[in-house]
Amino acid sequence: EKGGYEDFMIKEIHEQPKAIKDTMTSRLVAGQDIVLDKIHLTKEQLDNVDKIYIIGCGTAYHAGLVGKNIIEKLARIPVEVDIASEFRYRDPLITDRTLIIVISQSGETADTLAVLRDGKKKGARVVAITNVVGSSVSREADDVFYTWAGPEIAVASTKAYVTQLVALYILTLYLADLKGTLSKEEIEKIKTEMLTLPEKAETLLNNLETMQKFASKSYMEKDIFFLGRGLDYAVSLEGSLKLKEISYIHAEAYAGGELKHGPIALIEPGTVVIATLTQETLLDKMVSNIREVVTRGAKVLGIAFEGSTEIEKTCDYAIYIPRTMELLAPILSVIPHQLISYYVAKQKGCDVDKPRNLAKSVTVE
Numbered sequence: 268e269k270g271g272y273e274d275f276m277i278k279e280i281h282e283q284p285k286a287i288k289d290t291m292t293s294r295l296v297a298g299q300d301i302v303l304d305k306i307h308l309t310k311e312q313l314d315n316v317d318k319i320y321i322i323g324c325g326t327a328y329h330a331g332l333v334g335k336n337i338i339e340k341l342a343r344i345p346v347e348v349d350i351a352s353e354f355r356y357r358d359p360l361i362t363d364r365t366l367i368i369v370i371s372q373s374g375e376t377a378d379t380l381a382v383l384r385d386g387k388k389k390g391a392r393v394v395a396i397t398n399v400v401g402s403s404v405s406r407e408a409d410d411v412f413y414t415w416a417g418p419e420i421a422v423a424s425t426k427a428y429v430t431q432l433v434a435l436y437i438l439t440l441y442l443a444d445l446k447g448t449l450s451k452e453e454i455e456k457i458k459t460e461m462l463t464l465p466e467k468a469e470t471l472l473n474n475l476e477t478m479q480k481f482a483s484k485s486y487m488e489k490d491i492f493f494l495g496r497g498l499d500y501a502v503s504l505e506g507s508l509k510l511k512e513i514s515y516i517h518a519e520a521y522a523g524g525e526l527k528h529g530p531i532a533l534i535e536p537g538t539v540v541i542a543t544l545t546q547e548t549l550l551d552k553m554v555s556n557i558r559e560v561v562t563r564g565a566k567v568l569g570i571a572f573e574g575s576t577e578i579e580k581t582c583d584y585a586i587y588i589p590r591t592m593e594l595l596a597p598i599l600s601v602i603p604h605q606l607i608s609y610y611v612a613k614q615k616g617c618d619v620d621k622p623r624n625l626a627k628s629v630t631v632e
């Protein structure tokens with residue numbers, strides 16, 4: 268059932284090109300409008316929306332952070348992202364002009380489901396992004412977007428996360444089209460690029476040596492810091508969660524600009540920093556953040572697009588991902604994060620598919 272792979276996690280990491288493709292198939296077709304058969308939101312209803320909340324737990328929440336960034340950029344609707352267990356107890360402002368997007372791989376997470384139910388009660392419209400057909404979340408939401416990742420067995424989410432991102436990009440294009448914030452040409456351009464992502468993810472998965480080599484370093488054992496800005500920060504949070512979950516190594520992700528506001532005090536000779544730098548406008552700022560930690564003795568791994576050779580001058584190691592639009596970078600840049608966690612955990616002898624203390628579906632509060 269593991270199809271020749273050692274664990275489900277590595278199998279699922281390798282299934283990502285297909286999962287991305289399946290989630291796009293029939294929805295994104297070159298030259299045609301986006302078709303979302305279970306989303307019934309009309310232009311009139313969308314024009315009435317004055318606020319979007321994206322809600323999830325853990326990895327799903329991290330996907331939501333990418334969602335906020337792209338919806339605000341492309342569809343120009345204010346978005347707030349929150350953790351389901353925080354949102355539901357804080358008396359948030361929900362009206363009949365609120366659109367709530369709940370993200371849940373299992374579709375059964377108790378806190379997420381509670382947000383959906385409470386939101387509907389208060390008159391909000393709820394769109395669910397879920398991987399399980401017939402799950403509670405899929406049955407109770409007004410609109411559903413199924414991610415076609417296939418069953419995810421490993422506790423740590425990989426292919427489900429990537430397809431949640433794909434779902435959010437497609438949904439964003441759909442909203443931008445309805446609202447008229449992007450032209451048909453602009454939408455077509457992003458679509459065309461998205462359709463190349465399965466192949467680019469495949470390329471990435473065929474070049475594992477640098478990640479394996481980096482993961483085998485003896486200094487990969489305590490307090491690892493992830494740094495990024497913008498979309499790279501959202502991916503860093505996911506990378507840090509992955510590492511904690513399966514390798515039990517303490518990891519934290521910081522927005523590059525926050526470094527000076529505290530965390531840099533923790534950097535000492537040998538501290539490992541994994542920096543993601545895919546956003547051109549933020550590149551100079553990130554490079555100067557990297558210099559700050561290098562000066563203090565940190566070992567830095569940079570994750571960047573092919574051809575951004577300047578990172579080699581500042582980082583000890585570099586992992587290159589195939590070039591795509593900056594906007595779409597998270598779909599590819601998360602893959603080296605998953606693989607580094609995987610290799611580090613394997614080296615430590617951890618059970619990557621069933622990390623201690625964790626359950627695949629959190630149906631209790």
Ligand code: F6R
Nearest residue numbers: 325326327371372373376423424
């Ligand atoms: C992380 C992980 C968890 C889940 C979270 C939400 O690898 O798997 O953080 O993402 O428990 O689960 P779902 O998406 O099923 O609501």
